[in-house]
Each structure stands twice: as C-alpha cells, then as structure tokens.
Amino acid sequence: MSIGSPERALEAALEAGRWAPSIHNTQPWTFAVSRQQISLRADTARKLPVSDASGREMLISCGAALFAMRTAMRCGGYDAVVRILPDPDRPGLLATISPGGRIEADEHTRLLGGQITRRHTHRAGFADVPVPGQLIDSLVKAAMIEGARLTPVLSPAAVDVLAALTRAAQGVQNQDQRFGLELIRWARPPGSTRADGVPAAAYPREPTPTEPDFPQRRYSWRHGWGAETGQDEVSTGVVAVMTTPGDSREKWIAAGQALQHVLLYACAHGVSAAFHTQALEMGLLREFMRQELFSGEYPQLLMRLGVTFDGKDSPRRPLSELLQ
Known part of the structure; x- marks a missing residue:
C-alpha cells in the first residue's frame, strides 16, 4: 500500500472522528491541530445536563471518536501515538493523538476503517x-x-x-x-x-x-x-x-x-x-x-x-x- 504524509494521516483522522456515534447524535467533541498533533476535547455545551450530569455518556462518545481517529491514522500508514487525559489541569482535554512510526495496516484495521462512514445506529427492532x-x-x-x-x-x-x-x-x-x-x-x-x-x-x-x-x-x-x-x-x-x-x-x-x-x-x-x-x-x-x-x-x-x-x-x- 502507498503511505501518505503525516499531514494526510492527520486529515484522515479528523474526518474519521466526526463520524463516531454519540448519545442523541450530539457529537460532543472538538479538535485542535498543532505541530502534527490532534487534541480531542469534550464540548461541554453539548453535554446532556439532565440524563448525563456526570458527563459519562459524553466521554464514552468522545472515546468512540478517538478509536475512529486511531483507526484512520493506522489505515493512513502511521502508528497512532495516543495519550489519554494528558494534562490534569485541563480536564476538557481528553486525549492527544499524533502519527508515530510508519506501518502497514493489517487486514483487521483496514476492515474497520472501511466501516467508519457506513456504521449507523438503529432505533427499532x-x-x-x-x-x-x-x-x-x-x-x-x-x-x-x-x-x-x-x-x-x-x-x-x-x-x-x-x-x-x-x-x-x-x-x-x-x-x-x-x-x-x-x-x-x-x-x-x-x-x-x-x-x-x-x-x-x-x-x-x-x-x-x-x-x-x-x-x-x-x-x-x-x-x-x-x-x-x-x-x-x-x-x-x-x-x-x-x-x-x-x-x-x-x-x-x-x-x-x-x-x-x-x-x-x-x-x-x-x-x-x-x-x-x-x-x-x-x-x-x-x-x-x-x-x-x-x-x-x-x-x-x-x-x-x-x-x-x-x-x-x-x-x-x-x-x-x-x-x-
């Protein structure tokens, strides 16, 4: 497979993150890019104050976005270097992700990557x-x-x-x-x-x-x-x-x-x-x-x-x- 640049891998990761599932499709995340690193933050304005006062479901949703980003980055030919909750003084910063060494994605990873935009939640029998x-x-x-x-x-x-x-x-x-x-x-x-x-x-x-x-x-x-x-x-x-x-x-x-x-x-x-x-x-x-x-x-x-x-x-x- 051909391997693109780290910038292309970052772009693919950002695109993948926005397709993650979230409670009520609130999409409670934001991204920031600096020096070939993506910061994943919780968008607390989209938290559900009644049913999710603790923010548990919001963070689960953001975790799903993080996995999609990891997968897309690996499909783009780079290992994903992830740090979870990297800064105790910035509780809204949930993770950072950046391209590591070059890799060739295995069949399982490519299979997952192909479903990121296809997957959807069902709401019936x-x-x-x-x-x-x-x-x-x-x-x-x-x-x-x-x-x-x-x-x-x-x-x-x-x-x-x-x-x-x-x-x-x-x-x-x-x-x-x-x-x-x-x-x-x-x-x-x-x-x-x-x-x-x-x-x-x-x-x-x-x-x-x-x-x-x-x-x-x-x-x-x-x-x-x-x-x-x-x-x-x-x-x-x-x-x-x-x-x-x-x-x-x-x-x-x-x-x-x-x-x-x-x-x-x-x-x-x-x-x-x-x-x-x-x-x-x-x-x-x-x-x-x-x-x-x-x-x-x-x-x-x-x-x-x-x-x-x-x-x-x-x-x-x-x-x-x-x-x-």
Missing part, C-alpha cells in the same frame, strides 16, 4: 436473522482489547430482567418533563437541515415492540414526526452489556473506544446496534445492575445487536465546525 455466535465471540474479544468487557446476555430470564429495568427507567423518564424537553431538543423535524441530533427518518413514529420489549427513546414525543417501522423488524436480537472494572473518566473513554471497535467490526459483518441506556442514566438502577447483575463491574452501555435492512444515515457536522 431487528429482522429475524440470527447473529452468528462466532461473530459475537469476536466482538467480545474486540472490547477486551480496548480494556472493557462485552457480555452477551444469553439467558432469557436475564434478558427479561434487563428489559424490565429499561421499561421502568423509560416510564420514570416519561413522567419527568426535564427528560422530555432534553430529548426533543435533539429530535429533528422532517426536512431539517441541522447536522446534529436525530433526524425524523431515523426514529420510529410508533415503535413496534420487541419480545421482550426494550422501549425506544420517545423522540416523537408531542409531535407526529418519525418514520414508519418495518413490520418485519420485530426481533430483539442479541442483548449485550458493556462493563468496565472501574468508573473513572479514563474508564469511560476506554468504554467508548471499545464500543467503536465493536460497532465497526459488527458493521463489517452486516450487524447493527440499538442502544438502551435509560436505566444507566438513573443512579439507583445502575448501581443495582452493577451489584446484582454484573459482579461489581460498572455497566456503561446496554445494547441490542442484530440485522436490519434500514440503511438510513445520520447527519454529521462539517469539520470546520469542530476545529478550534
């Missing part, structure tokens, strides 16, 4: 197509490489418990106007030209319940926006939980990197993810899950993995808005 067990095993290994644990929940009883906790959290949030107003801030109407948030075509107007039912976010609250749900996409898919042994800012960034590694590899094999983090946004429920379900590890993400024939894209802000 899945088609009744099984996810191969061998793929799930590979996703577990991908998360482990990044310092997190992905646990597929195979027991129907355990899946029922997680679904019930999600429904309980969703029910509480539905009664809290603060959650509702925060959510609709990021729900985009049909024809919106905004380059962030969740467009109407990407969330269901009236979601079709799965069995057991994992409720979706109510992006259609108080209006009739949203897409018609395909009646053939009602499968729950494979339920999986991402956990970390600790709950520090560093662990949140690690969970984000693990998430993006998992999502890109899944996408390369025709599998998408739907997220259900409502229960993790409520401290008592999250602590219950940690103690009773996950052997003391901290749950960071709850997701369903499955096959969908929905190819909708999510908008992304132009790079010019992200550079500082």
